[in-house]
Amino acid sequence: MARIPKELVDHIIQTADIVEVVGDFVQLKRKGQNMWAPCPFHNEKSPSFSVNPAKSLYKCFGCGKAGGVVQFVMDVEGTSYVEALKYLAKKYAITIEEEEKTPQQQLEQNERDSQFIVSDFAKNHYHRLLLNSEEGMSIGYGYLKERGLNLATIQQFELGYSLDSWDDLMKTAEKAGYDKKYLEKSGLIVTKTDDQGHDTGRRYDRFRGRVMFPIHNISGRVVGFGARTLKRDDKMAKYLNSPESDIYHKSDVLYGLFQARQAIRTEEVCYLVEGYLDVLSLYQGGIKNVVASSGTSLTEGQIRLIKRYSDNVTVLYDGDAAGIKASLRGTDLLLESGLNVRVVLFPDGDDPDSYIRKVGDQRFAQYIEKSSQDFITFKTTLVAREASNDPVKKAEAIRDVLNSIAKVPDAIKRQVFLQQTSATFGIDEQVLITEYNKLVKAPAAKQASGNAGNYGNGAGSANTGYPPSGTARPPARPMSDEEEAEMLMYGGHEATVEVLGAGVSFQPAKPAAADDEDTPDVLKLCEREVLRLLVLYAGREVDPEISVAAYLMGQLGENPLTVSLYAEMWEICRQELLANRFPDARLLAQNERAEIRSLITDLATERYEISPNWRIKEIYVLNEVDLPKQACDNAVLRLNKVHVQRELDICLERLRHPLPDAEMFEILGDIKRLKELDNELAAMLGTVVARGT
Numbered sequence: 112m113a114r115i116p117k118e119l120v121d122h123i124i125q126t127a128d129i130v131e132v133v134g135d136f137v138q139l140k141r142k143g144q145n146m147w148a149p150c151p152f153h154n155e156k157s158p159s160f161s162v163n164p165a166k167s168l169y170k171c172f173g174c175g176k177a178g179g180v181v182q183f184v185m186d187v188e189g190t191s192y193v194e195a196l197k198y199l200a201k202k203y204a205i206t207i208e209e210e211e212k213t214p215q216q217q218l219e220q221n222e223r224d225s226q227f228i229v230s231d232f233a234k235n236h237y238h239r240l241l242l243n244s245e246e247g248m249s250i251g252y253g254y255l256k257e258r259g260l261n262l263a264t265i266q267q268f269e270l271g272y273s274l275d276s277w278d279d280l281m282k283t284a285e286k287a288g289y290d291k292k293y294l295e296k297s298g299l300i301v302t303k304t305d306d307q308g309h310d311t312g313r314r315y316d317r318f319r320g321r322v323m324f325p326i327h328n329i330s331g332r333v334v335g336f337g338a339r340t341l342k343r344d345d346k347m348a349k350y351l352n353s354p355e356s357d358i359y360h361k362s363d364v365l366y367g368l369f370q371a372r373q374a375i376r377t378e379e380v381c382y383l384v385e386g387y388l389d390v391l392s393l394y395q396g397g398i399k400n401v402v403a404s405s406g407t408s409l410t411e412g413q414i415r416l417i418k419r420y421s422d423n424v425t426v427l428y429d430g431d432a433a434g435i436k437a438s439l440r441g442t443d444l445l446l447e448s449g450l451n452v453r454v455v456l457f458p459d460g461d462d463p464d465s466y467i468r469k470v471g472d473q474r475f476a477q478y479i480e481k482s483s484q485d486f487i488t489f490k491t492t493l494v495a496r497e498a499s500n501d502p503v504k505k506a507e508a509i510r511d512v513l514n515s516i517a518k519v520p521d522a523i524k525r526q527v528f529l530q531q532t533s534a535t536f537g538i539d540e541q542v543l544i545t546e547y548n549k550l551v552k553a554p555a556a557k558q559a560s561g562n563a564g565n566y567g568n569g570a571g572s573a574n575t576g577y578p579p580s581g582t583a584r585p586p587a588r589p590m591s592d593e594e595e596a597e598m599l600m601y602g603g604h605e606a607t608v609e610v611l612g613a614g615v616s617f618q619p620a621k622p623a624a625a626d627d628e629d630t631p632d633v634l635k636l637c638e639r640e641v642l643r644l645l646v647l648y649a650g651r652e653v654d655p656e657i658s659v660a661a662y663l664m665g666q667l668g669e670n671p672l673t674v675s676l677y678a679e680m681w682e683i684c685r686q687e688l689l690a691n692r693f694p695d696a697r698l699l700a701q702n703e704r705a706e707i708r709s710l711i712t713d714l715a716t717e718r719y720e721i722s723p724n725w726r727i728k729e730i731y732v733l734n735e736v737d738l739p740k741q742a743c744d745n746a747v748l749r750l751n752k753v754h755v756q757r758e759l760d761i762c763l764e765r766l767r768h769p770l771p772d773a774e775m776f777e778i779l780g781d782i783k784r785l786k787e788l789d790n791e792l793a794a795m796l797g798t799v800v801a802r803g804t
Contacts, residue, residue, distance in 0.1 A: 388464045393475075
């Protein structure tokens, strides 16, 4: 893929109007300085989706989606960063000069493009035959109508029919000027060979006398076909699919995803079924967030596609015992990828298509809502019932369930599932935990035997929150203040305090490997506030010829922040200043890293604004925009005060342990100095000192 120069990326971002881009998908209404609309990513009645035209940022205060104009296109279209840039460039007529391709690369691109073209031609040809030919209307359309599909659904999914002829498509395509070799490469025609496998020179259509289901990629281009025969012939496969080609890789395609993607985002769940008609019947019945694996085992590529639109999947199983067992194995992949998996089982003999036609749209929707259950509970109940009173089968069933639980990345969910499994099988929970730890430690030991004793942290293991068998269980509660202080103390924090002319600067020494989860919330908030002022007001002057950015950098130094993401963002801003540029929130929000894009958007987005009616009534409110120096001073002082208080807490905690006299007196001296500094900072902030002496 060609690399787009940074200068061109910046030009695209600065040219794109976020109000115009977002307005292509939702109807925005102005309220104050921002534009508002119902969120395009989830269901809501009251608008909580805000667009800030000045900063070119969007944020939903309901679901949390946020970012700049490029991120919006990525979110709403499910595209990559480069694809989103190309989308914007096309919208604003900006030419992207791609690197010159090698002859081989150009040939490969031409081959793929030609296959896309002939596949689109075939789709249109089959669709015309279905609706306009005598054979297509009587056989193909008659079958689809019998299955309950209306014309709108047929047209929405561009269904078709292939004539019961050896060479109808091939002759029609050749007459239209298409090269036969691309029909062959895309699997639309087949080469006949003799008994020795030699090419006889004869070509014929792959699909004959079948209802055609075009398979679209995520961009809506046809990459292949599924085809159902209407003949009663046991020797003939009921369904025939396109073979793998340069443009069709069945493991990376989900039938119906192109039509369902927006509904999956809005409903925040993807319904996964097996067949084409399941998708079509449910879509027509109002359940538009449905896709199919097209009868193949679920793959990692297909799961990645689902995750682009939702973390929630509900698998709709046919009421067929053999089919359920086969599907269970693929569903473990969903768990392993971190998706929240639920299951609906239909009555024996029914599949989603037959059941919705039997009970109707409304009762079907009620059924899947009432019958939905989490996958582990479903699997546990299923295998427990099958094991019945057979001890050997029961032991195998338990291990099977534990294997599925081990796929779940979330430790709390795993703990709940273990408790549920214990209750379902009537087996002691601690026995299950012991067996579970044996199961997860085995692959860990193979990969890193030295880490075998670190439960939940070895390579390949899954952290359940339980220790290995035979060890004491950790307390199932948050750390106390004393435990947190002790943890901080042994982390080796030391402080250097300097009183500067204009204020107080406190530079904590960084621990060797700081963990953001160990950083107290109050410190995170103070660091976040400093970073917010830096990002939003970098170029604003606090004094003549002194910018907010220069002022904060001068007060706090090069590395004042302990939260890793904040520290990284601080360094990005510092590098911008060293390059004689002020950090620009609009450009920073387009960073290729999602964590940074999200952080910048959160820093730059406020849910509430001062009412314009206050100005009409001559009520004026001074804020940080009017008083940048005061806002910066307060943020720096609060950050320094938190550091002082943390060090003071550590010193007080150390006194609770037996110490040599010399060390105790040294700590008492530190406490006295830190309390004086704490009082000085409180006075500067105008706050009341309420700490013990």
